[in-house]
Amino acid sequence: MTDGMMAIAILLPVVAGFLILAIRNYFARGVVVVSTAVLLIANSIYFASRGPFTYSPPAGFEWATLIAILDYAILITYIVLGFKLRNRLVLIFSATQLVPIFYFEFIMKAHVEVKPAFVVDNLAIVMSMIISIIGSLICIYAIRYMRDHEEHAHLEKSRQSRFLFWLVLFLGAMNGLVFANNLVWLYFFWEVTTLCCFMLISHDKTQIALQNAARALWMNATGGTAFILAIIYLYSTQGGSSALSVQNIVGGSVHSAAMLLPVALLCFTGCTKAAQMPFQGWLLGAMVAPTPVSALLHSSTMVKAGVYLVLRLAPAYAGTYVSTAVAIVGAFTFFGTSALAISQTTGKRVLAYSTIANLGLIMACAGINTPLSIAAAILLIIFHAISKGLLFLCAGTIEHRIWSREIEDMEGLAAKAPLVTLITAVGMLSMFLPPFGMLLGKWIAIEAAYKVPLAAVFFVLASTLTIVFWTKWLGRLLQVMPKLGWPLEKLSPSYSVPLWTLFIGIFAVGFGVGPLYQYFISSATGNVIAGASSIVASNWSGIVLTSSAAKAASTVGSFPVWALYLVLGIALLLPMLFFGLKPTQLRQVYLCGEQSGGTDTDEWLAEADIKTKFILGGYYFQATLGEKALNPWVNTVAILLLAVMIGCGVISK
Amino acid sequence: MNQFITVIATIVLAPLVGGLLFGIDRRVTARLQGRFGPPILQPFYDLFKLLGKESIAVSRMQFVWIYCYLVLMIASLICLIMQSDFLVLVFLLGFAGVALVLGGFSTKSPYSHFGANRELLQILSYEPVLLLLAVGIYAQNGTFLISAIFSRGEPLLLKLWPLFIAVLYVLTIKMRKSPFDISTSHHAHQEIVKGITTEYSGPFLALYQLAEWYEIVLVLGVVALFWANPLWVGLLIAFGAFLLELVIDNIAARMTARWMVRLSWSVGLVLGIANIAYLYIVKGVF
Secondary structure, eight states: OHHHHHHIIIHHHHHHHHHHHHHOOOHHHHHHHHHHHHHHHHHHHHHHHOEEEOOOOOOOOOHHHHHHHHHHHHHHHHHHHHHHHHHHHHHHHHHHHHHHHHHHIIIIIOOOOOOSEEEEEEHHHHHHHHIIIIIHHHHHHHHHHHHHHHHHTTSSSHHHHHHHHHHHHHHHHHHHHHHBBBBHHHHHHHHHHHHHHHHHHHOOHHHHHHHHHHHHHHHHHHHHHHHHHHHHHHHHHTTGGGGGHHHHHHHHTTGGGGGHEEEEEHHHHHHHHEEEEEHHHHHHHHHSSSSSHHHHHHHHHTTHHHHHHHHHTTTHHSSSSHHHHHHHHHHHHHHHHHHHTTTTTTTHHHHHHHHHHHHHHHHHHHHHHHHHHHHHHHHHHHHHHHHHHHHHHHHHHHHHHSSBBBBBBGTHHHHHHHHHHHHHHHHHHHHHHTTTTTHHHHHHHHHHGGGSHHHHHHHHHHHHHHHHHHHHHHHHHOOSOOOOOOOOOOHHHHHHHHHHHHHHHHHHHTTTTHHHIIIIIIHHHHHOTTHHHHEEEEEEEEEEESOOOTTTTOOOEEEEEHHHHHHHHIIIIHHHHHHHOOOOGGGOOSSTTOOOTTTTTTTEEEOGOEEEEOOOOOOOOHHHHSHHHHHHHHHHHHHHHHHHHHHHHTTTT | OOOHHHHHHHHHHHHHHHHHHHHHHHHHHHHHTOOOOOTTTTTHHHHHHHHHHOEEEEEEEHHHHHHHHHHHHHHHHHHTTTTTTTTHHHHHHHHHHHHHHHHSSSOOOOOHHHHHHHHHHHHHHHHHHHHHHHHHHHHHSSSBHHHHHHOOOOOOHHHHHHHHHHHHHHHHTTTTTSSSSHHHSSSSSSSTTTGGGTOOOHHHHHHHHHHHHHHHHHHHHHGGGGSSHHHHHHHHHHHHHHHHHHHHHHHOOOOHHHHHHHHHIIIIIHHHHHHHHHHHHHHTTT
């Protein structure tokens, strides 16, 4: 049974990918994508119901050799790409991976055999569910999106198959990545995601797309380099294969001070993939790609692999300075990118900065390394995947409606596309307000941050900045003229099914977070750190945190989920449903009596009574918070912090 | 059942107190300006008059948001009265602020827009102070629950006085008093039309005023938390702070939004952070 489950999770996307590549018919291709999606979703739910197990692929086939060959194939592809793009950085950082891996296998003659090869524990299952469910929904969305995309671009030869191939393949690689226990295999899946990422970003083949894809490639390749160095270091100093088992690394059976350096290197690798400052550039650049790519990279794959690695390794660096350093690196990124997000005028860039910020928060939670903070990190991963996946799909839908990504062009969208605006607004509110899950995660994070007070201060500042950039953007969408009766727009099912599923998902997962935590996430937290179950009590009515001091356990905080949703219902749902205006109640806005017409004109009588349209715009504070003003500072600090993090790994031994 | 009665009592009694405070405000301000001033109950007369007016509006969403603002303000006040999690209270209050801003944004009106942007900057100024206060309360009490503040003997003010000073200017911002009456003001003399409330009239404006009454009870309640045991001292401090705001309002001129954010993010945050750092050092966490 487990053979089949693992095959569906990892190999089915590969097979389906090649099938998609072969099919040229829009409808048939759609059927393959949808059925793959359904299988993946059903399979991941079956994983959850079956519970944890360990797995090694059946003997008789040289899986290790296959993976080694594919490793070289990927790295050689990087080098070819480096020459093709004439990008020196890509060449340098693929060489820094290729040479050590060659050294590892042929000069050190390393023979790595790790049993079990895959460990499917609850944390991995949570991740796999996110990947399979949200990732699949995004693939479904992409079917129609890419057709519209190519129609708008007037392409002669369709490249939709190629796009969907990489998209579906990505899901398989991610599943492999979260299940892998063998560090060498984990590295392989890691590189596959980097390659998929490059192919998807460069999909449109424009100058800017190629340039940004190259940047993503070399930045992730620096992480890959750190990864392979960590593998070699572990293998040579910690006694061979057994040191390359993730289970052993976090389980403490190979625990020694010398292990801290490779673990710090792996945290660095996680930072590159999770686009932590100063590596935020690649994720920001990735938005040139068609929107399903951004949705996938930001919500369920790629960046989540980065935080997953750091979170997974948390026990290996618990109680050391590396841990504190990881917390500060993450918290600083949360703060810096939230500030930068305020100055952005492009919708997708705001989303990108917000993603990086929240990944920083998750990273910081892993670094704080208490049962509470780890629980917060896992909750944040889940809620962020849902909300951000939804928001990117919304951004894509809006883009295909107004053919622009600029926030200022979205002014008054509520009147033009009420349904999409409603979904987007809920997505935005769910990122930063109670009672939604992201805020719950942030709430636990702040309550957990007592161990690293500096991180708590960054959390506080960043949370405030978060309020500003979301409210500002949402305000632009809602700005409408006094007019009643907004006609609802029609959406293709390929758009509406994923949108509404995620929309409902926000409420279902958010409202049911108590039981969900108790029966499911709590055991995932237990895979990283012990003791969460005794301090987090949750049920339908809410979540209560108690202090870990066992003797006089007292309540630290309580989040009344049920009551807060009730408040939301009374505050927003009720008036939305039951409040209406009559046309006779409408008045024109106040313009000092200088209007030029009826209620729904935005013209006024300017100098010499010339009819002039008045224009309102948002604030962006580019002089103080723009990239030009802030980047030199925040990047410098971030580089120093990363250096300190790795330095802590060196010193502590 | 007891909880239910508390909730109902809060919803009914808080606006009575809030309205009275506004009446006192107008009277004291008038005296400070050498006028006689309206009767103490004037805010109530005004509210009933507004409720009786024809309901006209410029957008449907505007009502939704201003009503949302009122409900959330009541919800955060209930949070305080029920002595639940302080951090949840601050987040709810933040949501209320966001609702008000979105109400201002949800119509194409230049004045309302001005006000909404400025209200957003006001949130940017006071929100971190309140969140830091939550962290400070945790550093002192080891819990975020408001009930623990009441059960502890030692008043917060003794250890958290720098945060108290910071909270005082949050009070100025929240009461919309000079120098921080930036998004809208109670006085007509220094206003771009009526800021964020420009487009509200009649019953809709009444909702806004009602929310303000709840709000003042809430923020003064937060001030009173600094001396929760015995509570009457805290209430006296809160009333003293209220009168202080009235004096400041009458001797200060309105400043710019930019100045407010700078002041808050320098002086206010330094006070808060230094306070928390000190608590941590005393407790030996470092």
